Amino acid sequence: MQTKDKKCDTRCSSKTLYIVGTGPGSIEYMSQRACAVLKSVDVVAGYTTYIDIIMPLIEGKKIISTGMTKEVDRVRAAVDTVKNGQSCAIVSSGDPGIYAMSGLAFEICKKEDIKILPPSSTDKCTAKNEIVIEVVPGIPALSSGASLLGAPLTHDFAVISLSDLLTPWELIEKRIDAAAAADFVIVIYNPKSRKRNWQLNAAGKIVLKYRDKNTPVGIVRSAMRPEQKVDTILLKDLDTADVNMQTTVFIGNSNSFIYHDYIVTPRGYTKKYDI
Amino acid sequence: MQTKDKKCDTRCSSKTLYIVGTGPGSIEYMSQRACAVLKSVDVVAGYTTYIDIIMPLIEGKKIISTGMTKEVDRVRAAVDTVKNGQSCAIVSSGDPGIYAMSGLAFEICKKEDIKILPPSSTDKCTAKNEIVIEVVPGIPALSSGASLLGAPLTHDFAVISLSDLLTPWELIEKRIDAAAAADFVIVIYNPKSRKRNWQLNAAGKIVLKYRDKNTPVGIVRSAMRPEQKVDTILLKDLDTADVNMQTTVFIGNSNSFIYHDYIVTPRGYTKKYDI
Numbered sequence: 001m002q003t004k005d006k007k008c009d010t011r012c013s014s015k016t017l018y019i020v021g022t023g024p025g026s027i028e029y030m031s032q033r034a035c036a037v038l039k040s041v042d043v044v045a046g047y048t049t050y051i052d053i054i055m056p057l058i059e060g061k062k063i064i065s066t067g068m069t070k071e072v073d074r075v076r077a078a079v080d081t082v083k084n085g086q087s088c089a090i091v092s093s094g095d096p097g098i099y100a101m102s103g104l105a106f107e108i109c110k111k112e113d114i115k116i117l118p119p120s121s122t123d124k125c126t127a128k129n130e131i132v133i134e135v136v137p138g139i140p141a142l143s144s145g146a147s148l149l150g151a152p153l154t155h156d157f158a159v160i161s162l163s164d165l166l167t168p169w170e171l172i173e174k175r176i177d178a179a180a181a182a183d184f185v186i187v188i189y190n191p192k193s194r195k196r197n198w199q200l201n202a203a204g205k206i207v208l209k210y211r212d213k214n215t216p217v218g219i220v221r222s223a224m225r226p227e228q229k230v231d232t233i234l235l236k237d238l239d240t241a242d243v244n245m246q247t248t249v250f251i252g253n254s255n256s257f258i259y260h261d262y263i264v265t266p267r268g269y270t271k272k273y274d275i
Numbered sequence: 276m277q278t279k280d281k282k283c284d285t286r287c288s289s290k291t292l293y294i295v296g297t298g299p300g301s302i303e304y305m306s307q308r309a310c311a312v313l314k315s316v317d318v319v320a321g322y323t324t325y326i327d328i329i330m331p332l333i334e335g336k337k338i339i340s341t342g343m344t345k346e347v348d349r350v351r352a353a354v355d356t357v358k359n360g361q362s363c364a365i366v367s368s369g370d371p372g373i374y375a376m377s378g379l380a381f382e383i384c385k386k387e388d389i390k391i392l393p394p395s396s397t398d399k400c401t402a403k404n405e406i407v408i409e410v411v412p413g414i415p416a417l418s419s420g421a422s423l424l425g426a427p428l429t430h431d432f433a434v435i436s437l438s439d440l441l442t443p444w445e446l447i448e449k450r451i452d453a454a455a456a457a458d459f460v461i462v463i464y465n466p467k468s469r470k471r472n473w474q475l476n477a478a479g480k481i482v483l484k485y486r487d488k489n490t491p492v493g494i495v496r497s498a499m500r501p502e503q504k505v506d507t508i509l510l511k512d513l514d515t516a517d518v519n520m521q522t523t524v525f526i527g528n529s530n531s532f533i534y535h536d537y538i539v540t541p542r543g544y545t546k547k548y549d550i
């Protein structure tokens with residue numbers, strides 16, 4: 001780690017865009033690599049709520065902080081900062097690669113025809129339209145949520161966002177149907193927002209076509225944060241679930257069971273191993 | 276964190292089973308919580324390779340270390356250790372909830388009729404057949420691999436293991452077909468082992484029924500370890516991919532593209548946002 005820390009002081013890593021996952025909530029669940037990057041960069045960009053959580057690590061730094069809907073502006077400002085010779089970290093909670101900022105950063109680089117170099121070649125990054133990108137992974141909500149529910153993801157699973165802002169509802173519906181029919185455990189991101197309230201019930205109805213009404217469902221809200229809330233319910237009661245934008249929903253497969261309030265998806269469909 | 280560290284010294288947390296994810300490779304990508312737990316427990320159980328990686332944190336501790344195929348013995352020994360009053364951490368690389376040890380631990384507790392209490396109730400854990408379980412999540416291979424490839428997981432994805440040791444091949448095949456038909460990005464775990472060599476090609480053929488032969492595919496081997504290897508290829512060339520048991524394979528969806536050797540799955544299927 002010292003080697004990488006030192007790199008942050010050299011001229012060339014100052015042309016590096018870091019896309020950093022801060023994990024589920026508190027700094028306790030961030031990686032050492034993420035901490036080291038946040039401490040060493042010149043500028044930090046992120047949604048206000050995430051910036052507040054990491055403030056102890058970045059005090060005194062320049063912050064590009066905007067509201068949730070200004071994602072494109074924020075990433076573009078971060079890319080400009082790096083092109084102009086500084087280092088900048090874009091922060092996301094969870095993992096930055098899962099429904100988060102890393103896709104947008106690469107999309108903007110393509111749009112602006114910026115050449116991307118890997119972290120190993122910081123010393124070659126000299127041209128004006130070149131930047132280095134390092135994506136620093138974080139613990140995603142699917143992992144932090146699962147850890148609080150027990151072991152719901154010990155078998156194949158599908159991850160689906162119910163946000164129809166950028167994806168047509170017909171495609172979301174098709175994916176829920178396919179995942180339910182093929183007996184995937186289903187992890188639902190963005191089940192609800194202030195403007196979207198019917199999608200989770202609609203999803204539940206599709207899954208009920210294929211799965212027993214007593215299938216275990218886990219509802220995890222704000223994992224590892226002070227307002228954390230974990231519930232285990234049954235699929236037939238999904239319409240009563242207490243969900244918001246900070247909630248991840250886990251629908252078990254046909255073999256999942258509840259034991260002492262924990263959801264467990266067994267590893268084997270066949271009985272080749274004997275416990 | 277100090278509060279939780281202190282808990283590890285009290286009598287009751289000595290009846291705690293920790294199921295700890297060490298992340299992709301080096302200690303640099305572990306969470307502070309995982310480090311603190313490993314430093315404070317009495318006993319550590321894990322596959323020899325993972326134990327070696329974390330050795331700097333656990334020197335001098337009692338180790339339950341067995342080969343890869345002795346998983347059930349290892350978890351049972353860990354559960355017994357905890358029942359007898361010590362604290363024990365079962366370690367997995369990546370996230371312990373994804374195709375890893377947490378499912379087996381809960382299954383064994385059910386089999387042995389052991390009551391499981393949450394971490395918040397260590398002081399109530401007094402009966403002989405009660406233990407506390409805390410699952411400490413880690414950065415999974417799907418996140419570490421994606422971070423090296425660029426941004427392949429910015430949209431819905433399905434995670435499928437090709438190991439047919441505990442799952443019939445017919446079900447694996449059905450899931451690949453469903454995921455491909457519904458245009459999920461597909462993440463493949465366990466693509467190959469010494470005894471299994473034909474499954475990845477079979478999976479590729481199924482996906483080709485639905486997806487263009489030039490669909491980007493990312494091959495990540497031993498992410499964040501000295502032997503790390505990252506390749507970006509096309510779906511039609513999957514049969515030439517250099518994979519082993521430490522490899523994760525990422526197959527893009529119909530919108531994924533390659534830009535400067537990085538795989539990017541755009542966030543939007545519709546064009547509601549303008550970059």
